Amino acid sequence: MHKVVLVTGANSGIGLALCERLLSQNSQVQLCLACRNMQRAEAARSALLASHSDAQIELLRLDVGSLRSVLKAAEEIKQRYNRLDYLYLNAGIMPNPQVDFKALFKGLFSSNVIHMFATAEGLLTQQDRVNADGLQEVFATNLFGHFLLVRELEPVLCQPEHTTQLIWTSSSNARRSAFSLEDIQHHKGVEPYSSSKYASDLLSLALNRHHNSQGLFSSVICPGLVMTNLTYGILPSFFWTLIMPVMWLIRVFTNTFTLTPYNGAEALSWLFLQRPESLDPRAKYHSLTSGLGNNYTQPRKMDLDEDMSEALYEQLLQLESKVRKKMKEEEEDLRAHKEYLDQTE
Numbered sequence: 001m002h003k004v005v006l007v008t009g010a011n012s013g014i015g016l017a018l019c020e021r022l023l024s025q026n027s028q029v030q031l032c033l034a035c036r037n038m039q040r041a042e043a044a045r046s047a048l049l050a051s052h053s054d055a056q057i058e059l060l061r062l063d064v065g066s067l068r069s070v071l072k073a074a075e076e077i078k079q080r081y082n083r084l085d086y087l088y089l090n091a092g093i094m095p096n097p098q099v100d101f102k103a104l105f106k107g108l109f110s111s112n113v114i115h116m117f118a119t120a121e122g123l124l125t126q127q128d129r130v131n132a133d134g135l136q137e138v139f140a141t142n143l144f145g146h147f148l149l150v151r152e153l154e155p156v157l158c159q160p161e162h163t164t165q166l167i168w169t170s171s172s173n174a175r176r177s178a179f180s181l182e183d184i185q186h187h188k189g190v191e192p193y194s195s196s197k198y199a200s201d202l203l204s205l206a207l208n209r210h211h212n213s214q215g216l217f218s219s220v221i222c223p224g225l226v227m228t229n230l231t232y233g234i235l236p237s238f239f240w241t242l243i244m245p246v247m248w249l250i251r252v253f254t255n256t257f258t259l260t261p262y263n264g265a266e267a268l269s270w271l272f273l274q275r276p277e278s279l280d281p282r283a284k285y286h287s288l289t290s291g292l293g294n295n296y297t298q299p300r301k302m303d304l305d306e307d308m309s310e311a312l313y314e315q316l317l318q319l320e321s322k323v324r325k326k327m328k329e330e331e332e333d334l335r336a337h338k339e340y341l342d343q344t345e
């Protein structure tokens, strides 16, 4: 049977490299590229078809940062497919990043240097904003939109006699200290990216607890440091051009500098080949690349707490009811307004 695979944020970087790798691994795979920009999605499909001319590739409009777009896309998925085998929750943003060069310089001369390069701990902050749905944008895109998609797709994802794998592209930048149950959207802090990725680690654990018995399995990965639009957006392009030789040099000493999207997609494509029942729900699967350029996947235990993951899950369910209620009210207001206009015409 052909495997049905949906990838969010599939038009560039790690998502696109994953699609390429999946088609090379299994030409029968039925791919659905879920993207917010259809022009970029078309370009990605053309690029994939150039090397896999017989591939089955469909496109789906999905802006994970917009609640209405998520609900619409979920309806479309339910109409198109009666099952999904893999759902890669990969789309993500890191808006307005700022590098703390003082901390970077200090870190270069400390014993912590490898850890600093692997996780960017203490180096990066971002400036978030409120989106059109009234949610913090990083939280909405990296976490909540994906959560709502999973909730909407439960009838397709949780089916007897069939297993589905959810795979989150998390990060080694995910840190417990950046996340708070009192502020899950990270209104107050300056590390919304780290907070959203830690939240995805917690949520994956909760999804396993609630849905493994229904055949739904969730895992998280870290692709390492990959040169993609997201990373290029951190510093001006001339800086990257200047330091690229240094990046390749660092790669000899740290296996987390995977650098190319192909290498970064290693853990994602490795998980495609695993039996979900054999995976560890408390592990993050890291894409790693040796100094000689060989790729491999390594599970590393995450710093997670069951109670915290359950509390986050409960809060997400509450937020879901709240936003659904708000959307319904807005639709009713709009309908009433239209009726009024029709009557006065």
Ligand SMILES: NC(=O)C1=CN([C@@H]2O[C@H](COP(=O)(O)OP(=O)(O)OC[C@H]3O[C@@H](n4cnc5c(N)ncnc54)[C@H](OP(=O)(O)O)[C@@H]3O)[C@@H](O)[C@H]2O)C=CC1
Residues within 6 Å of the ligand: 008, 009, 010, 011, 012, 013, 014, 015, 034, 035, 036, 037, 040, 062, 063, 064, 065, 066, 090, 091, 092, 093, 141, 169, 170, 171, 172, 222, 223, 224, 225, 226, 227, 228, 229, 230, 231
């Ligand atoms: N690069 C790295 O070093 C690391 C990346 N990651 C994670 O990997 C994932 C992929 O990022 P990466 O490939 O690096 O970066 P890219 O910017 O190349 O890819 C991000 C993808 O997500 C899409 N996207 C962003 N916002 C939305 C949205 N609202 N709705 C739908 N799609 C959206 C982008 O689409 P568009 O082209 O329209 O913007 C793009 O296709 C992210 O989750 C990121 O956090 C994790 C660790 C390290």
Ligand SMILES: CC(C)CCC[C@@H](C)[C@H]1CC[C@H]2C3=C(CC[C@]12C)[C@@]1(C)CCC(=O)[C@@H](C)[C@@H]1CC3
Residues within 6 Å of the ligand: 099, 104, 116, 117, 118, 119, 120, 123, 124, 170, 171, 172, 173, 224, 225, 226, 231, 234, 235, 243, 246, 247, 250
């Ligand atoms: C001299 C140095 C090579 C200069 C580079 C310094 C920083 C810009 C990088 C050092 C560690 C990097 C890093 C990321 C971004 C760029 C750095 C801060 C990430 C945060 C990118 C996105 C992720 O999710 C993480 C896994 C990366 C961790 C390391």
